[in-house]
Structure formats: structure tokens, C-alpha cells
Amino acid sequence: xxxxxxxxxxxxxxxxxxxxxxxxxxxxxxxxxxxxxxxxxxxxxxxxxxxxxxxxxxxxxxxxxxxxxxxxxxxxxxxxxxxxxxxxxxxxxxxxxxxxxxxxxxxxxxxxxxxxxxxxxxxxxxxxxxxxxxxxxxxxxxxxxxxxxxxxxxxxxxxxxxxxxxxxxxxxxxxxxxxxxxxxxxxxxxxxxxxxxxxx
Numbered sequence: 001x002x003x004x005x006x007x008x009x010x011x012x013x014x015x016x017x018x019x020x021x022x023x024x025x026x027x028x029x030x031x032x033x034x035x036x037x038x039x040x041x042x043x044x045x046x047x048x049x050x051x052x053x054x055x056x057x058x059x060x061x062x063x064x065x066x067x068x069x070x071x072x073x074x075x076x077x078x079x080x081x082x083x084x085x086x087x088x089x090x091x092x093x094x095x096x097x098x099x100x101x102x103x104x105x106x107x108x109x110x111x112x113x114x115x116x117x118x119x120x121x122x123x124x125x126x127x128x129x130x131x132x133x134x135x136x137x138x139x140x141x142x143x144x145x146x147x148x149x150x151x152x153x154x155x156x157x158x159x160x161x162x163x164x165x166x167x168x169x170x171x172x173x174x175x176x177x178x179x180x181x182x183x184x185x186x187x188x189x190x191x192x193x194x195x196x197x198x199x200x
Contacts, residue, residue: 005170009131012167017134018050018112021141024156025105030149034101041099049092050109054085075127082120082130089113104148107200108141111193118188129177129185135164136189144197 025031026039058081061067067077093109115133122128139160146152168182177185 005173008170014130014134022046045095049088053088057084075123078123079120086113086117107197111196112137115192129182132185133189136186140190140193
């Protein structure tokens, strides 16, 4: 059980979530009508601003001695990396909109940026679960996409909920978070993109 929990924690590490979200989004048949260079461009910017730049920022902060550990195990180390990552996501959202992707895609990315900034601020005082924020954001993205494109897939939603449950179980089993921290992270990830989408 401990090994499975550790594997789940690594596979669903927050930094990897943009990859899973983009893979699910671009698997929708609607995007097959886009020129392939648009999709490649979207992938490039998602990987750059959603994965590479946040990782480089965390690594630089570690080398400069601003944070103690690149895994951000100390909750007070999370504020600056999370805010920087949120800003990187906002830039990504603007670029994706400029590429001509549907507006709701940029809103989802912007919503995730909001969730990350909230995580960073909250984590300075209380160790909210970033793993669950990532999982919740994926579920939120599925729901927003389903509503916007009128393509509801119960197996996809149910599968995502099941994965969210597995990750929550793993974080609790490893004693990384309390139930409240897990739930707070999950609902932050779910609600932030929905609120941004409703606002715009």
C-alpha cells in the first residue's frame, strides 16, 4: 500500500498535471479540425509555461537558497514558486488564446493559475494539498469542456473522480496531509477554473 501511494504521488505530481490535461483536451475530435501546427504550437507552450518554466524557477530558487527543497516540503517555501507558476500559467493562457484556441481553454488555464496562487498564499499558513488541487483542476477542466462543447462523457468524469479518490487516499496514507487539507486542495482546484469561466 505504501509503494502504491508513493507511485500515485509521483505520477500525479502537480508539475505533471498540465500534460494530462492537455492530452485529454486534444483527444477530443473537435481539435482534429485544427491545423496540426496549431496543436503542436499549443503543446509547445503548455509544456514550456506549464512544466518547464515552473520547474526552472523552482530549481533556481533552490540554487539561490530561497527555498530549502525543490519538492517544497516546507509549506512556507511554496508561496513564491506557486505565484511564479501562476504567472507562467497566465502567460500561457494569453498565448493559447492568441493561437486561436477556443476561449474556454484559456479560461481553464487561467483558473488553474488562480488555484495555484491561492495554494501558495494558503500554504504559507496551512499545508493545503497541491496534488489534490491539480486533480481537482483536471476534473474541473473536463466539466467545463463538456459543458462548453456539449460533449458529456460519463466514463471520463467517473474515471477522473476515481483517480482523485486514489490520489487523496495516497496522500492521507503517507501522512502528507490531513483530510481537511486534501478536501481544501480538491475544491480549490475544482472551483477556481469554474469561477473564472463564469466570471468571463
